[in-house]
Amino acid sequence: MFMTEAWIWQEQSEPDALVFKETALPALKADHVLIKNKAVGLNPVDWKILASAPETWQSGHIPGVDGMGEIIALGSGVQHLRIGTRVAYHTDLRFAGSFARHTVVAAHALIPIPEALTDIVAAAFPCPAMTAWQAMKRVPELAGSSVLVNGAGGAVGGILTQLLTQANARVYATASERHHTLLQQKGAIVTFDYHQSDWQEQLQSALKGQFLHAAFDMVNQQSAESLGHLLGYYGHLVSVQDRVEKSPVPPFSTSISLHEIALAAIHSHGSPAQWLRLVAAAGDMLKQISRGELRMPTIKTVAFASLPEALNAMKLNNDGVKYVAEL
Numbered sequence: 001m002f003m004t005e006a007w008i009w010q011e012q013s014e015p016d017a018l019v020f021k022e023t024a025l026p027a028l029k030a031d032h033v034l035i036k037n038k039a040v041g042l043n044p045v046d047w048k049i050l051a052s053a054p055e056t057w058q059s060g061h062i063p064g065v066d067g068m069g070e071i072i073a074l075g076s077g078v079q080h081l082r083i084g085t086r087v088a089y090h091t092d093l094r095f096a097g098s099f100a101r102h103t104v105v106a107a108h109a110l111i112p113i114p115e116a117l118t119d120i121v122a123a124a125f126p127c128p129a130m131t132a133w134q135a136m137k138r139v140p141e142l143a144g145s146s147v148l149v150n151g152a153g154g155a156v157g158g159i160l161t162q163l164l165t166q167a168n169a170r171v172y173a174t175a176s177e178r179h180h181t182l183l184q185q186k187g188a189i190v191t192f193d194y195h196q197s198d199w200q201e202q203l204q205s206a207l208k209g210q211f212l213h214a215a216f217d218m219v220n221q222q223s224a225e226s227l228g229h230l231l232g233y234y235g236h237l238v239s240v241q242d243r244v245e246k247s248p249v250p251p252f253s254t255s256i257s258l259h260e261i262a263l264a265a266i267h268s269h270g271s272p273a274q275w276l277r278l279v280a281a282a283g284d285m286l287k288q289i290s291r292g293e294l295r296m297p298t299i300k301t302v303a304f305a306s307l308p309e310a311l312n313a314m315k316l317n318n319d320g321v322k323y324v325a326e327l
Helices: 044-051 119-124 126-137 155-166 177-185 199-207 221-225 263-269 272-290 304-317
Strands: 002-008 019-025 032-041 066-074 086-090 102-106 110-112 146-150 170-174 190-192 212-217 231-239 257-260 299-303 322-326
Touching: 019 102, 032 119, 044 304, 066 102, 066 119, 086 119, 086 126, 110 272, 119 299, 119 322, 126 155, 126 263, 126 272, 146 155, 155 170, 155 177, 155 212, 170 199, 177 190, 190 199, 212 221, 221 231, 263 272, 299 304, 304 322
Parallel strands: 146 170, 146 212, 170 190, 212 231, 231 257, 299 322
Antiparallel strands: 002 019, 032 066, 032 102, 032 322, 066 086, 086 110
16 A cells, blocks of 8 residues: 555545545556656646546545656556656546646656657646547548537647648637637637627638538537537538537438547546557657647646645636646
8 A cells, every 4th residue: 555645635625635545556566657747737627527527536536537657666567668757648537636746647648758848748748648649540541631629728629620720621610719820820710709799700711611521629518519510411510528429410402420539438447459559649749849839728737735725726717728636
């Protein structure tokens, strides 16, 4: 048994109800490693899940999915990793997470960090970047096609905009007006303010009678469903935030495909081959970030002692700022 200090969930739904205390980590399995965390990335899922915890959670659970640090212990079956290696990770939210000085992580989920990349950026990376990559990979034939990122001002939407641009798609984006200049720098050819009631009409005008090949929604199920009529024949509706249960278009019309994005589900349902592809893609993206070819969102660093306050600020503000707690 290994003891650590962590922010503990005690069956309360608000971030400021987390309690800092010493706690025991689970025994190290053969295919897992022990990470000494140096920075912890905060994500919207971290505050949302406090109010709808999985059945595996009990009082005293350690929340958090993203972090980075150094490997300090290896399971008996881990042969390909070394003590002292800097790694980033997205861990299984069903089990003890990253809001701790130490975290047990499956070896196959570790992402090597380029030497030039800071701890803070590495910790901010996993959830938003890998979610964006998964969303992009659901859609074939992106080159030359017109696509929409709805809600592009956040971390996932901003990274997705860049990945789609790299794939030579024509990216249209919606966000609050304050994000427009940055999104255009990231590759969006036209940006729209979703606060304006006629933004869809503005988009249709910009498309000049054509339809979208894909629409990526970062908002919710209702928002995703509202985009269905903008898609052309065999178009793709990709819902990152919620699941769309029923096609929003009539049968035998445009025959669009519905795609649900659920990064966390790879921990329980992903194959070894799927993990290899995801981690390889994540490693490539980290290299792009270290070379200045891929931009992360604005990051605000806070002390580990202020983690609950930062998580609450993320919940209340929804301003696109990415919080990282430094240990």
